[in-house]
Amino acid sequence: MAPNRGTNRYDPNQLRDPAELMQPGRLASLKQTRLSFARMLMDKMIDEAWDVRVTRTNLDERGVGRVVYTIDTPDRVFSFGVFSHASGDDANTDRIIAEDWDMWGFLCEGRATPDLMDSQFEELPHVREGRATSDILIWTRANRSSRFFGHVVDALAEGHQPDVDFCARGGYLMRSSGYYGNGLNGTKEFKSMDGDHPLAKPYFAQMLTVWLLRIFSFDLADHVAAARSDDAATLDHDIKRFMGTGNSSGIGIVHYLTNHPQLLHSWLRAREVALARVKTIDPTPEEVDRFRTVLDRAERWFTADECDTKEYFLSKDEIAAGLERAERRMEHLREDIDTDPLWTRLCAWAADALEDETEELIYSLLLDVHPEVCSGLAESMTVSERSDVIPEMTLETLASIVTADYGWALDIDFEAPGAERYFWYRSIDSEEPRLGIRGEHDYEEYGFPIDIARQVQALHADLTAWNGTGTVAAFLFDHPEHRSIVERVQTVRDLRYAEIRANPLDADFIPLSYISCLKAIWGIQKAHPKSQGWVRGTFYQGAPLPDDLRNGAESYWLYPSKPRQTERWREQ
């Protein structure tokens, strides 16, 4: 394809084959991009200069009490109501079944009146039965980081700044683990947000809450330190910019991605279209320089990251080394005489020479250099999830769709040892998702269908055994157990990125791949696994603070360096 600067053009054949992209290992490698929701929200906040301020605060010396933030956007006002506690470390588990948290909060439209604060103070602790009002967009809960929050407060109370190198190991003071919205507990439904609503994009309300938690954690640290000492310092602006919000996510994401194939497709397709567009660009020297700048910034970021990635992710040093190789490779690629655009050649080299995670990071950085390739794609990421059976479809057509689109599912050998080791269910404890071992553990009867591949195989077997031709309606009359999978197959048949090609029942299944994928779509920068089913990470490191938004923040804030005074502060 000829190079061009028509950034809305791309060769559909250049979109990645779902057989490659929809593998769990590849999805686990995805990185945040300009099309991640946290970044799109921050772009909007910067563009529109949202004004975020504390409008009510009543905290005691331990930081226990209430705070209200007001968020003024050009069109609407929102409030973030916080109930701050100081739970003991023993209760600080991050799991949704925990009963004690360091903070509960809610994001609502309009003002968080004292009456609303009082009512939500009663309701928020009740995870399943508590009731929000229809003005409330999100409920959230979070814990202070036992390591970093205490260190920061101690340092500030002693009148100096904390050890940034130490803080950088986590990159946050508070860590959230749950965002309840879109109708849960009676919160406002996403579908009810009109087109002008500032948060009418997927996960914008959640991502705003993530960012507000970050601001609250800084304000809380300053407050507690000041209560301890009249000579306390306040946390330096540059340190605040460097720090983000912690996040902890578990296997519930596996359910979510399995149950929302249309959303998954639209989010991944937008990213792939942007990538296909950027590959067509032959960059100017200035653009090459810009790429090298962000490449260098990212390399330094990953070099400095000391998080333990265990065996599940590429180590940060390996990523940094890969980026350094890419930097060196650029010289050769620029000198090569080739008809393909430079970015096409860079991507081809990255696909061949780099580990998956580093390759995906290169893609992300290219989108950073060329934001124009994301034009119009944000709108494509809000889609209807409507689905219905197509009862008049012939069984021959249905069978051909199954054979053509679900070959990956038909190829799984469910007779193989371990192929059906797990069953998935939810506990009545806060509806926490769980895994059980089939045949060894109770509650298999509570298992729910997350086994798309197995369902497809069962459907295929019954279609094959069906006597004669006919319609889907007739087939489903005799096989109502297939109604759900038939509807799914019919609904997503033209959505190439709807199905993750995995078997969540398998003994070797690693939930982390799904979790990491969705976190990249959300926009997390730093992810470090606690286990194969539990990922912690950090959002918004480097992102503007309220003052920055008011004063006109710069739009690119990724991969921040440690503050210049880090060395001096450490010596203090």
Place this chain on the structure above:
Amino acid sequence: MRLAVREVLQLSERCFSAAGLPEGVARTAAEAVWWSELYRGTGLTTLHALLPSLPEWDRGALTTTDRNTFVSIVDGSGQPSLVSAAPAVDLACAGATRHGIGLVHAATTPDDGTVPMLGHAAYVAAERGLLSLVLATGGTDRPRTVISRPDDPHPVMAERELDAPSKSHAALSAVVRSGALDRRDNPLTQVSFTGASETAYGTAGERMLNRLLDRSVAPSDDDSDVQSGFVHVCIDPDHPRHSGDLRRVVDRFVADREADFTRTFTPAEIRDRAGTALDRGVDVEETVWQDIFDRSSEVLAPEFEGSYRGAGFNINE
């Protein structure tokens, strides 16, 4: 108290799942609950009333005793109509799309408490682009007829409650009893043909539909023999077998006979209701919600000691 629309659907689906209905079947039944709540304001209260009987619901109990190109006879005589409604609308829609007309006759349990939810079946057919007529008799509610026509953003719908089964239901039931389903003339023609002259419409299809509709809002004679159940008729107005403008027939009928209907639902009215429900939630008595919530929770595993170790065996260690 108020529930979000999402909660109505989720709680309902879980109640049906807890009763043992397959995943897709439970979801469709939950959508019928939501339809009843949106259109009639009775979805949650009806579901609440059904809770004691849900464990007896059995989708596998349905059988077809006869089936030809566009007519299906479903025996669900031990089951409420909500169990038969989804497969019936699928069969009727498939028949209509392929042959122009689809007709399903379904027998249901005499103590059926779900008849008012059958409007959802008419709604589903209209959402699929088809004209739809549901004729219901039996159960704990009055006989009724529901008419629907595709429109945007919601179908046009009209419902008539009757003191006796409608003439159309009685006539179609008689055809089914006679077993004369495979005659050259379809059952609709059999029950709608009068031989009398008629000038209101210029094509046979329009006249047939107009007569069918006319008799669907008129009570049958005392000696009519209609068992508990319903008939679902779907018509593809764009199918080549039809002549004339069948949509116009339905529109005129609903407009001209508005006084005959117990309730009508316009697209704009339902759009506004749906918008309000999304914005403000759905009112429900707390005791009703509590019972539904408790039943829905039966799909969740009880607390156990592993709860405190992690989300699964070795998965969090």
